[in-house]
Amino acid sequence: MEDLARSYFPKNISDREMAIFELGIKLAALFHIAVGMPIQNASKTRESVAMGIAKSIECQPYVKEVKVSILEKGEKVDKQYKKRHEFDYNSINGKNLQASVDLQYKNWHVVGKIEYIPQLNYPLMHITKIESIPLSSEKTNKS
Amino acid sequence: MEDLARSYFPKNISDREMAIFELGIKLAALFHIAVGMPIQNASKTRESVAMGIAKSIECQPYVKEVKVSILEKGEKVDKQYKKRHEFDYNSINGKNLQASVDLQYKNWHVVGKIEYIPQLNYPLMHITKIESIPLSSEKTNKS
Amino acid sequence: MEDLARSYFPKNISDREMAIFELGIKLAALFHIAVGMPIQNASKTRESVAMGIAKSIECQPYVKEVKVSILEKGEKVDKQYKKRHEFDYNSINGKNLQASVDLQYKNWHVVGKIEYIPQLNYPLMHITKIESIPLSSEKTNKS
Amino acid sequence: MEDLARSYFPKNISDREMAIFELGIKLAALFHIAVGMPIQNASKTRESVAMGIAKSIECQPYVKEVKVSILEKGEKVDKQYKKRHEFDYNSINGKNLQASVDLQYKNWHVVGKIEYIPQLNYPLMHITKIESIPLSSEKTNKS
Numbered sequence: 387m388e389d390l391a392r393s394y395f396p397k398n399i400s401d402r403e404m405a406i407f408e409l410g411i412k413l414a415a416l417f418h419i420a421v422g423m424p425i426q427n428a429s430k431t432r433e434s435v436a437m438g439i440a441k442s443i444e445c446q447p448y449v450k451e452v453k454v455s456i457l458e459k460g461e462k463v464d465k466q467y468k469k470r471h472e473f474d475y476n477s478i479n480g481k482n483l484q485a486s487v488d489l490q491y492k493n494w495h496v497v498g499k500i501e502y503i504p505q506l507n508y509p510l511m512h513i514t515k516i517e518s519i520p521l522s523s524e525k526t527n528k529s
Numbered sequence: 530m531e532d533l534a535r536s537y538f539p540k541n542i543s544d545r546e547m548a549i550f551e552l553g554i555k556l557a558a559l560f561h562i563a564v565g566m567p568i569q570n571a572s573k574t575r576e577s578v579a580m581g582i583a584k585s586i587e588c589q590p591y592v593k594e595v596k597v598s599i600l601e602k603g604e605k606v607d608k609q610y611k612k613r614h615e616f617d618y619n620s621i622n623g624k625n626l627q628a629s630v631d632l633q634y635k636n637w638h639v640v641g642k643i644e645y646i647p648q649l650n651y652p653l654m655h656i657t658k659i660e661s662i663p664l665s666s667e668k669t670n671k672s
Numbered sequence: 673m674e675d676l677a678r679s680y681f682p683k684n685i686s687d688r689e690m691a692i693f694e695l696g697i698k699l700a701a702l703f704h705i706a707v708g709m710p711i712q713n714a715s716k717t718r719e720s721v722a723m724g725i726a727k728s729i730e731c732q733p734y735v736k737e738v739k740v741s742i743l744e745k746g747e748k749v750d751k752q753y754k755k756r757h758e759f760d761y762n763s764i765n766g767k768n769l770q771a772s773v774d775l776q777y778k779n780w781h782v783v784g785k786i787e788y789i790p791q792l793n794y795p796l797m798h799i800t801k802i803e804s805i806p807l808s809s810e811k812t813n814k815s
Numbered sequence: 816m817e818d819l820a821r822s823y824f825p826k827n828i829s830d831r832e833m834a835i836f837e838l839g840i841k842l843a844a845l846f847h848i849a850v851g852m853p854i855q856n857a858s859k860t861r862e863s864v865a866m867g868i869a870k871s872i873e874c875q876p877y878v879k880e881v882k883v884s885i886l887e888k889g890e891k892v893d894k895q896y897k898k899r900h901e902f903d904y905n906s907i908n909g910k911n912l913q914a915s916v917d918l919q920y921k922n923w924h925v926v927g928k929i930e931y932i933p934q935l936n937y938p939l940m941h942i943t944k945i946e947s948i949p950l951s952s953e954k955t956n957k958s
Contacts (some may be wrong), residue, residue, distance in 0.1 A: 390934060394941040403835050406828075410839025411940055418847035419566055421708035421763070424558070424588040428640040431584045438581015441574045445567040447615035471530040472590035473794045477707070479765065505819060508759045511840055512823040530792060537798040546692050549685075553696025554797055561704035562904070565850035601678055616937045620850070622908065646680070649673060651902045655680040666697070673900040705852055710874040711843075717870045724867015731853040733901035748893045757816040758876035 388447075405494035406513065408448050412487045413498050413511040414442045416452070420483055425456055426475040427468035432456050435478075443487065450495075452486040458482045460501070480509035493521045531590075534576075548637035549656065551591050555630045556641050556654040559586045563626055568599055569618040571610035575599050577619075586630065591599065594631040601625045602645070623652035637665050674733075691780035692799065698773045699776050699784050699797040702729045702738070706769055711742055712761040714753035718742050721764075729773065736781075737774040744768045745788070766795035779807050834923035835942065837877050841916045842927050842940040845872045845881070849912055854885055855904040858897035861885050865906075872916065877899075879924075880917040887911045888931070909938035922950045 425432060436454040443452045458481055485500045497505050497515040563582050577598040586595045601624055628643045640658040706725050723742040729738045744767055764779060771786045783801040849868050865883040872881045887910055914929045926944040
């Protein structure tokens with residue numbers, strides 16, 4: 387199935403570029419799924435919501451691991467949180483969502499993040515790491 | 530804050546009607562947040578994603594409890610699920626999403642559901658229970 | 673089909689309550705569909721995005737008319753808007769989304785709004801009007 | 816601002832790879848914003864909703880043009896559409912959404928599509944074209 391999907395791409399797109407394209411997809415899918423979800427500053431709520439989003443994105447092609455945190459930088463979860471009134475909650479937005487996605491396409495391992503960058507006033511999606519790794523089948527072939 | 534919010538409604542809206550209005554809001558919020566989330570038939574994934582959605586909606590005003598299940602009626606979670614290829618997953622949609630929301634507005638307790646109704650070919654949001662309950666403060670006043 | 677849907681509700685839910693429940697659904701559907709959509713302060717963009725959301729919600733049961741505006745109260749659309757740099761845009765959120773939904777269930781006409789209320793720091797969904805109207809079939813019967 | 820954003824990426828990511836990464840982001844943002852929006856088979860509704868989504872994604876960085884169509888392949892819009900009953904509509908999903916995104920990052924022009932591929936039973940996001948173009952500033956420099 388992966389080869390069939392690849393056949394829809396121009397031939398001069400490399401495996402490394404495929405990994406980068408897929409990473410962009412996952413980061414944006416995560417962001418647009420998460421934004422607008424109600425959230426409150428109780429550790430159990432934040433952890434459950436973050437875990438649900440992470441496990442959902444982990445279903446997507448080539449994903450190895452997803453980590454999600456719903457906290458502004460420097461903010462701390464309030465373990466003794468008590469709702470003060472019925473409107474005392476907020477929503478996931480570009481400032482409080484942080485996530486990393488780790489994926490592998492063939493021998494390319496790539497990691498990306500979503501994080502709010504104050505100087506840009508923007509939740510930037512960016513690549514943090516890209517590396518070529520020996521595939522287990524290649525190892526076998528070489529030995 | 531609840532009284533301030535109420536001041537934006539016409540005066541002839543009853544507490545019972547407020548409960549019903551709020552229930553409609555929660556069911557639709559849940560549905561439109563959930564639809565499109567990637568999902569696969571592994572028990573851990575389905576439970577995490579369902580829990581994340583439920584805990585998010587529980588942040589909203591007047592909600593007591595939310596239950597979410599991501600399974601078509603009669604479908605069973607595959608505890609031995611293995612991904613067969615990278616595209617072997619689906620998404621939350623109107624057919625596989627079931628949820629119930631339990632909320633209380635003043636002395637009105639109301640429960641509603643989202644469930645796919647084959648005869649309508651539609652994910653129907655409906656009320657399943659509505660009842661007036663004695664408020665604890667009223668009990669105290671009477672004693 | 674409408675009668676079949678109604679059969680899933682408790683018998684003591686009135687037509688007026690059905691209208692109120694359906695209004696809650698539409699307002700929350702609109703909000704959670706819209707939040708997170710990229711937007712910029714150009715009149716053509718704002719009008720197109722607002723129109724798309726309105727026309728989508730008008731597909732839902734019992735809806736007569738939907739109006740959407742993507743502007744904070746008092747804000748004005750910039751007709752000479754020029755993008756200053758690539759990150760010069762924002763998203764629909766609880767503060768800049770205003771909408772009204774007008775629906776009719778049997779002889780009940782009900783109107784509701786989403787609008788940001790600064791004192792609540794909250795995008796409140798509320799009912800603005802509810803009235804019983806003579807149905808055209810009833811008129812015919814009386815004549 | 817674009818240079819500041821670029822500083823968050825590894826140095827060995829090329830301009831061509833940046834264009835590919837940004838394309839993945841836009842396609843997934845479009846998909847997850849659109850999925851779940853109510854739709855009906857009336858030309859005015861489909862065109863308005865498609866236009867609203869396109870204009871929203873055109874706000875994102877580096878995007879030149881977005882085209883959206885909400886129709887399964889081979890399906891035709893019904894210009895005489897009449898709603899038969901209140902539940903006679905559907906939603907945007909992986910099968911009826913088609914879109915193309917055209918973007919430029921520095922001298923790289925890249926085009927991508929979302930389209931349902933029956934053999935994959937999957938709404939595939941893929942690159943359809945990538946080319947290097949002379950930048951106007953380069954032209955100026957050469958003259």
